[in-house]
Every structure is written in structure tokens, then in C-alpha cells.
Amino acid sequence: MTDLSDMSRVGQLAGDSPVRTGAGTLPRSGQRAHRWPLVAAVAFAATALTVLVLIENQKLLGLALAAIAAICLGAARFGGVAATEAAAADHPWLLRGLITAATLAVLFVLRDDNFGLLMLSTVLIYATVCVGLTIQMGYAGLTNFAAAAFVGTGGYTAAMLGQAGGLPDPVVLVTGGLVAVAIGSLLILPVLRTRGHYAALTTLAFGVMFNVFLDANELLGGPQGLKIPGINLFGWDFSEDLHIAGFTISFYANYVLLTGALAALAMMLAGLIDRSWIGIWFDAVRLDETAASVFGLKIGRWKILAFTLGNFLAGVMGAVYAKMTGFIAPSNFTFGDSLVMVSIVILGGIGNRWGVLPAALIVVLLPEKLQFIQEYRLLLYALLVIVILIVRPDGLVARRVRKLNLEARS
């Protein structure tokens, strides 16, 4: 059986062949969609999030989870999701305003809940890294099993620069991203030359290697890790509680605002890419490299762009994460963490940038909240992912088929 490989392409092609993307232009009649589904959806999401973070009682939490799942399923069943998507597409500014208002409302309700805010910004950090992974894996089709290594590169860069001192923090965050890009560029050659499982291996090997290296390196603190000072933006010290109009606001709110802003920027970037010709080129590269190159696309250029963007986002968020928690160690950036990030992307619906938000919530927040299953959380996490993979193979928010039918829009 020297060659058992040339098979079962039929099934893969059948599942993959239509050009799929999040920015599908649905053929619709001329009128604009209603606003109300959008308002209801954002209000529901904000309430659900707040309830999940606030509830401590495990029985109540279970009930709340069941209720939220039931409402989501009901909304999907009766067309609420489609209506919300249509409304979001027709009223982009309303969407942005609502999200900002909802964020402020959630922040106000959770103002002195340190743990809740820390979890929220952790979710946002994961979501942002996964937007980068979506650009790599979902748009350009580059499998990356070393996301945690690039996050770690950013984190360790921030730690080393913090020890050296002197650099303003915005520069430190950007440097984290740039170093991740630089380290990632060592992998460009293997990534460009390989495909599919072989490409997966190069990143996998790199991720494992990175971790072994950190563990053995004395200069980087070895297994004990490094301490890092918090963020200070233009004299605004992130590690101090805020006092506004008689309310005390936990310092973690700073990080929620920062990570939220970065997540929004990353989302916008991914959206711009997806809506532009670059997104279509990415689609072409992902779906059929040979055909794309026959049509004159420079495959390497688009792969490098996607790889670089994704690694930059991972590096920046790694620096933010390191500064937020004040401490990093090799055990924060293992292959398992890369796996968690890949599973967020796949669970969310690979290639749909909005999917990473609910998926990151499920994967990051739930195990933290369900304390009574502390021991069993990895087991249950694996079970949950398996169930979602069987029940919703296209992910929570499935990617829509791109319809390049320009007349339908006008």
C-alpha cells in the first residue's frame, strides 16, 4: 500500500465546492430589513452574558444555560437569526452603536466583579486571536496549530521589554505583534511549500518546539515563568481602580475596554478583507491553489499576507494577555492551548468571524464558571465539542455561500 492517499476527494469536494464566506450578498427585494430583531438580539446577548458572569449558584447557572440555549435554538428555528443578520447587514451603524451601548451597560453592571471582568477580557483576547486564525484558516486555508506559540511570543516579548523598561506600552504591544510576525516568518518557507496535513505538521512541530524551548531556557525564566508590569497608556495606569461619580470601577474594566476595542478593530479588519477582492482571492487560494495560480494569482503573496496578519494579531494579544495577568509561564502556551483556539474557530463556524464570539464564550467562560465540575471540565469540554461537531458540523454560526451576483443587490 505504497499509495493509499488518492481517495475520498469526492466527499471533500462536495462539502467544500461552493465559494463560502461570511459576506454573502443575499439576493433581497429592495426594502431594508427591520431594526427590531437586531436590537432584541444585542439586548439578549448582553443580558445573557451578564447573567452568566454574575450567577454563582451552580443550579441557577444550569437553569440559565438551559434557558439561553432554548432561546437561541428557538430563535434559529423561527428565523430570528436570519432576520438579525439581515438587519445587521442593512444597519451597520445601528449595530456598532448597539454593541458599544451594550458593552458599556455590561461594564457598569459588572463594575466591581474582578473575576467576571477578567474572564470577559480573556474571552475577548481569545476571540481576537481567533479572528486572526479565521483569516489564516478560514479565509486563506492555512492550517495553523501554533497559535498559542505566537501568542506566547508576544507575551514573552512584552515581559522582556518590561524588564528592560523605558518603552511606552503602545510600542510594547505593537513590538509583541512584530516579533510574532518575525518568528512566524521563519515558518513561511515550509508553510508555502506544504499543503494540508503536511502544513499542519510544520506548525504543530513549531508549537511543540516553542514550548520545549521555553521550558528549557533559563533566560526566559524556565518553567517558573516571568513577571510583567501592567499597562500604562499615556499616564493612564491600568492597574488602578477607577472612581467615577461615586462608583468604584475595578481596574479590570480598563482591560475589558482595551481588549474590546482591539477585538472590534480586528473584526473590522477581517470584515474589510472579506468584503474586498482580497477575500475573493483568499477564497480562490483556499479552494483550489492550482486553479488560482492558473488564473494568475500569486498564491505565495496571499498566503504570506494571511499568515502575517494572523500572527500579528496573536502577538499583540499575547502582549496584552501577559500584561493583564502580570505573569506568564510556558504552561500558558502549550499545544493544548493552540488546540483550544483552533476549536474555537471550527466551533464558531470556520470562516465566519462572528462565530468566534459565542465559541470563545463557550470554550473559555463555561469551564471557569462550572466550578462543581472543576475536575471533570476537560472531559466535559471534549464531550461538548464532540456533540457540537456532530449536531452542527458547520459550526455555531455557519458561513454563508458567497453569491457574486451584483444585480441582486441593486
Place this chain on the structure above:
Amino acid sequence: MGMIGQHLLNGLMQGTIYGLVAMGFTIFFGVMNVIKFSHGDVLTLGAFGGLVAAWATHALGLPVGIQLIAVFAAAMLLSAVVGAGISHFLIMPLRNAPPLNMLLMTMMVGTLIREAIRLFFPNGTNPQRFPELLPSGGFNLGNVFVRNDGLILMVAGIASIAVVHWIINRTRFGLAMRAVAEDVETARTMGINYARVIPLTFALGSITAGFAGTIYGLYYSEINYGMGLLLAVIGFSAAIVGGLGNIWGAIIGGYLFAGLQTFVVAAIPSMSDYKNVFAFVLVIVLITWRPTGLLAERGSERV
């Protein structure tokens, strides 16, 4: 000089285990186009099954020979049943889903097995001592000390590789397997019972995992719930370096990986903490040089 020979011998033993693991990956990939990442954890499960069999037969006071047979039988049976079950209930339903889903599914199944062992095996968090059932001691071959049990296990490992090779290339089942691998639809038109070939293939691949797990346990006298993860990553690397879907490639890849590790330990002892770093760097370089593995897949580029 003695040291080099000793290292070489250790490398050969390591390489046999890696080669066995890589062969499992290659069997799954060749027939199903699936990277079955739970392979390492099926291996661990097999080793733990073997451990229970060893305890049971020891408690019954059976002779060592019977104990040894029971250990291998239990490990291989358990891994075969679990492997076939996983494929039937979890992987086959996904066969038309995007390939990444399948990869994630197998990784999650692996996590499930690993965590189940950690949580539900008595004292599962700690490493478990594996009984020494093979003759201890050894002999000197020049300056090299050869462990009796190591020699036996290495011969057993190589023999099992030969057996798998024989099954695939010389039996009717192997012919059916290769036919399915070549083209599912044509194989079905030719009257091959697809629904029977696939689970049996998975069982075969999983048996090799259980076998490798037992060899690992007998050689290192210790197993733990997490040992499958690194073995899977290394086995996967070895299979890829050799060229997926190619059994000889997998075995060469296994020995190559072990050789690289051994070389680093022998040549630069101060860097032995970094031995896996070097091995993986070389794997990445090899892959860059030969993007489809050393023994490349036959046929033209798939479009």
C-alpha cells in the same frame, strides 16, 4: 565508542516504538484520508488495559508466560474494540464534513480518553508502575550493554511491523483495503464490502497502537495517562516525514526521528533538554525540502 553504540541501541528501541505509532497513522490516512489524532490515546488506553490484565493474572497466580500473553491480548483487544467503536460512531458520520472537523473530532476523542483515564483509573493522575514480565539482565556486546527485554521487545516490534505488512500486501483483506484506498466507488462496484473493510482497518490500526503501548510499558516499566500525546505528535511527524500513506516511509520516519534525538543527546549532552527542539527543527527542514515526505506519494499532483 561504547557510549555511541549504547545510544544507537537506545535509538533503535525508541525508533521501533515511533515507527509502530507512525504506521498506525499511515494506515488510517491511507485508507480513510483521516489523521486520527486519538491514536496516541488509544495507545495509552491499550497500555492501561494491559496493566489491568497483568494485575488480574498476577492475582490469580498464573505463570509469567501466561501473564505476558494476557497483557498483550488485553491491550490489543481493548484498543481494537475502542478504535473500531470510535471510527464507527464518531468518525464515519463526519466523513463528508470538512477535513478539519474530522481532525478536531479525533483530537477531542483523544482528550476524552486521556481525561477518562486520569479521572476514573484508580490513582490515575500518578504514573503507574508496569510489571516487569520479561527476563531482566542482559549481556555485553563489545562495549554495549544489551538489555534482554529490550532485545525481545525490539524483535517483537519489528516482527509486528512485518506482520502488518504481510496482512496489507498478501491477504484478501489487505487487497480489499488497498482497493478502498485507491477508489471507494470502484471498490464498491467490484463487490468489496466497504462497511466491513473500514471498521476492520480501524481495528488493525488500533491494534498496532495497543501493541506499541504495551511495548512502551514493558520497556520503560512505567506508564501514565498523558504519555500518548507526545508519542502521537512524534508518530505523526514520523509518518509525515516518511510520506503519509506509505508504511515503509512511516517506519523510516520513526527511526529517523529517534536517530535525531539520539544524535543530539550523544553529540551535545549539555543540550539534551532541547533534543525534541532539534528533532522538530529537522523535521520542519525535511518537510520544506521534500514537501510530501521522503518517500513521496505516487501519482500526479491532486487537483
